[in-house]
Amino acid sequence: MKVIATYNIKGGVGKTTAAVNLSYLAAQDGLRTLLWDLDPQAAATYMFRVRARVKGGGQALIRGTRGLDEAIKGTDFDRLDLLPGDFTYRNMDLLLDGAKHRVRRLSRLLSPLAGDYDLVVLDCPPGISLVSENVLHAAGLILVPLIPTTLSLRTLDQLTDFVASFDGPRPEVLAFFSMVDRRKRLHREIAERLPTQRADVAAAAVPALAVIERMAVERAPVPAYAPRSQAARSYEDLWAEVGKRVLG
Amino acid sequence: MEVRSHEFEIADPGPPPLGRIRDELAVAFTVAGDRRAKRVRRIWLDTFDWRLYRAGLTLQYVGGSGPGELVLTGGGGQQLTARARQARWPCLPGGLPPGPLRDRVAAVAGLRALLPRVSVVSQVSELRLLNEDEKTVARITVDAMTLPAPQGAAIAARLAVAEVRGYPAAARRVGHILTGTGGVVPSRQTALDAALSAAGQRGADYTGKVVVPLLPATPGAEAVSAILLQQLDALEANVDGVLHHIDTEFLHDLRIAVRRTRTALKLLGHVLPGELTLRFASEFRWLGDTTTPLRDLDVQLLSLPSMAAQLVAASADDLQPLAAYLTRRRAAERRKLSRALRSARFDAMVGDWRKALLVPRAAGHASGPRAAGQPSGPRAAELSADRTRRAHTRVLRLGSAITASSPAESLHTLRKRCKELRYVLEFFTSLHDPQLYAAALADLKRLQDCLGEFQDSEVQSAEIQSLAAAMLARQAAPASTLLAMGELAAQLGTRQRAARADFADRFAQFAGGAGRHRMAALTAGDSR
Numbered sequence: 019m020k021v022i023a024t025y026n027i028k029g030g031v032g033k034t035t036a037a038v039n040l041s042y043l044a045a046q047d048g049l050r051t052l053l054w055d056l057d058p059q060a061a062a063t064y065m066f067r068v069r070a071r072v073k074g075g076g077q078a079l080i081r082g083t084r085g086l087d088e089a090i091k092g093t094d095f096d097r098l099d100l101l102p103g104d105f106t107y108r109n110m111d112l113l114l115d116g117a118k119h120r121v122r123r124l125s126r127l128l129s130p131l132a133g134d135y136d137l138v139v140l141d142c143p144p145g146i147s148l149v150s151e152n153v154l155h156a157a158g159l160i161l162v163p164l165i166p167t168t169l170s171l172r173t174l175d176q177l178t179d180f181v182a183s184f185d186g187p188r189p190e191v192l193a194f195f196s197m198v199d200r201r202k203r204l205h206r207e208i209a210e211r212l213p214t215q216r217a218d219v220a221a222a223a224v225p226a227l228a229v230i231e232r233m234a235v236e237r238a239p240v241p242a243y244a245p246r247s248q249a250a251r252s253y254e255d256l257w258a259e260v261g262k263r264v265l266g
Numbered sequence: 267m268e269v270r271s272h273e274f275e276i277a278d279p280g281p282p283p284l285g286r287i288r289d290e291l292a293v294a295f296t297v298a299g300d301r302r303a304k305r306v307r308r309i310w311l312d313t314f315d316w317r318l319y320r321a322g323l324t325l326q327y328v329g330g331s332g333p334g335e336l337v338l339t340g341g342g343g344q345q346l347t348a349r350a351r352q353a354r355w356p357c358l359p360g361g362l363p364p365g366p367l368r369d370r371v372a373a374v375a376g377l378r379a380l381l382p383r384v385s386v387v388s389q390v391s392e393l394r395l396l397n398e399d400e401k402t403v404a405r406i407t408v409d410a411m412t413l414p415a416p417q418g419a420a421i422a423a424r425l426a427v428a429e430v431r432g433y434p435a436a437a438r439r440v441g442h443i444l445t446g447t448g449g450v451v452p453s454r455q456t457a458l459d460a461a462l463s464a465a466g467q468r469g470a471d472y473t474g475k476v477v478v479p480l481l482p483a484t485p486g487a488e489a490v491s492a493i494l495l496q497q498l499d500a501l502e503a504n505v506d507g508v509l510h511h512i513d514t515e516f517l518h519d520l521r522i523a524v525r526r527t528r529t530a531l532k533l534l535g536h537v538l539p540g541e542l543t544l545r546f547a548s549e550f551r552w553l554g555d556t557t558t559p560l561r562d563l564d565v566q567l568l569s570l571p572s573m574a575a576q577l578v579a580a581s582a583d584d585l586q587p588l589a590a591y592l593t594r595r596r597a598a599e600r601r602k603l604s605r606a607l608r609s610a611r612f613d614a615m616v617g618d619w620r621k622a623l624l625v626p627r628a629a630g631h632a633s634g635p636r637a638a639g640q641p642s643g644p645r646a647a648e649l650s651a652d653r654t655r656r657a658h659t660r661v662l663r664l665g666s667a668i669t670a671s672s673p674a675e676s677l678h679t680l681r682k683r684c685k686e687l688r689y690v691l692e693f694f695t696s697l698h699d700p701q702l703y704a705a706a707l708a709d710l711k712r713l714q715d716c717l718g719e720f721q722d723s724e725v726q727s728a729e730i731q732s733l734a735a736a737m738l739a740r741q742a743a744p745a746s747t748l749l750a751m752g753e754l755a756a757q758l759g760t761r762q763r764a765a766r767a768d769f770a771d772r773f774a775q776f777a778g779g780a781g782r783h784r785m786a787a788l789t790a791g792d793s794r
Contacts, residue, residue: 048349066401067399067400067401068399068401068432089432090431090432091430091432091433092430092431092432092433094394094401099431133369134366136365237400
């Protein structure tokens with residue numbers, strides 16, 4: 019079972035849309051896929067029309083009184099399941115702080131699902147917290163959506179340095195440009211130049227498009243309701259790169 | 267990812283009343299889905315000896331216009347699915363797509379290939395049931411199956427309600443609504459049983475075990491003929507599988523049928539006309555001997571991966587030339603065996619044997635000497651008791667004479683006698699008390715396992731040494747391969763010594779008071 023995570027310290031950069039669309043594409047590719055919506059806002063959960071509620075809340079999951087498998091919901095799509103978000107996840111940091119193996123707790127909770135899924139996608143809330151540290155330890159690949167600005171790149175470097183300081187296995191970090199506005203010169207320049215200069219930046223980029231914003235209206239992944247759109251193609255290209263890195 | 271499915275049948279013949287079903291469900295759910303049925307082909311797969319069926323599992327390949335899918339269903343309706351990129355059958359479990367479905371199938375099917383057992387053409391409509399968030403909470407598949415041409419018979423339409431993970435209550439509610447819909451009833455049989463029944467077949471119609479229903483008073487000759495006829499059926503049933511090289515167990519089962527036949531002729535043949543035993547014993551010896559080289563190579567090739575995994579000094583790759591050599595030899599031996607099984611001698615042997623076996627049975631029925639109160643030879647219960655007792659006594663006598671200094675040959679002879687005892691017990695299974703019989707068989711199996719390990723290790727070790735000599739002579743192996751083979755031979759030697767050291771305890775257990783008591787009860791006549 020491979021684990022990937024979408025993560026960025028900043029909010030509103032396209033983490034959830036990437037997590038939803040990549041999970042969908044992985045399942046379409048035949049992988050048994052689980053998306054865990056770790057964000058208390060539960061946007062990914064909403065997009066799959068699942069109610070944002072976990073019995074016993076985050077506390078039951080983190081303490082292990084309720085197995086993750088009991089909280090999983092099937093989506094409308096073959097091979098794609100969802101572990102819903104829940105507003106109680108806002109306290110997850112506190113719960114993790116009180117748990118044994120506080121930075122590897124999520125990894126341990128996921129391990130019993132190894133026989134059930136080929137891929138787990140973690141949709142991580144923004145910020146630097148014990149939750150994100152757990153996610154960085156649990157995932158083999160961290161997918162970082164970046165808006166093409168100079169400051170975003172600085173954030174990527176900070177994250178890479180942080181991951182490099184880990185003892186034991188370290189996840190691979192792969193950034194991709196998100197919400198790229200082709201009308202902006204800086205966006206165009208950075209999105210074209212960086213992938214050729216840095217191996218940790220994906221060639222595929224996701225443009226800022228209204229069809230992606232419609233996900234919250236359609237409550238479905240882009241390739242499911244607009245399969246021929248440019249946005250769907252962008253996510254397919256991104257999945258091709260991510261899948262290659264994760265699955266070999 | 268496992269989901270649960272609940273199955274229903276539509277009792278009325280004709281096309282499924284989709285409109286009525288939709289209307290009933292619309293009271294509680296928003297009903298979405300294809301209004302147009304799609305055509306798919308379903309092929310149910312199982313091993314030749316129905317291992318999945320007997321384990322309460324069904325495996326079907328569902329192929330339509332897109333990529334095919336494999337669906338494994340358990341007795342409780344739990345389903346595992348996997349995409350099937352190719353649909354070539356027969357296929358060994360290892361050829362299925364990797365994942366939990368393959369693991370589950372492989373655990374049950376073992377070495378056996380998956381074969382198509384029955385197929386249907388289905389007109390499938392899929393309905394999705396949505397909650398107030400327009401989330402799919404259950405799926406219904408309406409399936410109108412017909413047998414493919416030329417049979418073309420229609421099978422009662424079926425409804426399968428599949429749970430969506432995390433929404434079990436919705437599926438239960440759908441089931442409740444459906445059973446209140448006129449003409450929809452919970453299915454009494456699986457879709458596989460319905461398809462088999464329409465095709466005039468039934469599941470689990472072959473077993474490698476001896477299944478001959480006998481009564482204690484059945485005349486001995488009739489009982490022995492019935493036992494031998496079942497073995498002949500088993501032998502003939504496996505010939506095609508051997509000829510088409512479907513899996514190694516066809517030859518294994520064929521050889522067991524031959525060995526059982528030879529044992530029955532030796533131990534029970536005296537109740538048949540004398541010339542029968544004489545004539546056919548030599549023919550079955552010929553057949554048994556003809557199959558031995560191929561089976562030996564099968565065993566070598568099957569055991570190679572586990573033995574290679576235990577290599578210490580050499581690596582598994584060093585054995586590649588050996589595997590290739592064995593595979594080539596196996597192909598040559600297969601051709602030889604195929605020629606024998608297609609020969610006039612084999613055809614005449616099985617044909618004449620069947621005719622010969624049917625004669626005493628018919629005579630027994632026609633004359634009914636016992637029924638008329640004129641005994642002519644032993645009854646089944648007497649025959650079973652007498653022959654089992656003799657076989658058991660022989661095993662005890664031979665085993666008791668074996669000491670630490672006895673030659674290997676004495677253990678090999680004992681193994682043969684144990685096999686005879688095992689077969690004679692199995693022939694009369696239906697006359698025995700099931701618990702007593704199972705316990706006695708378990709005693710015997712423990713001893714047989716030890717003797718088997720001892721002899722198989724010796725045979726394999728000798729075979730590896732002779733292979734090494736042959737490969738060296740033909741320059742078919744580098745030094746690394748020969749060294750790895752030496753390590754294999756050493757492994758086998760260790761195993762053989764361990765089995766030899768174990769023998770005294772195993773035999774003492776078998777020959778102890780409890781074992782003798784059980785065997786005495788079984789041979790006291792009708793143990794039921």
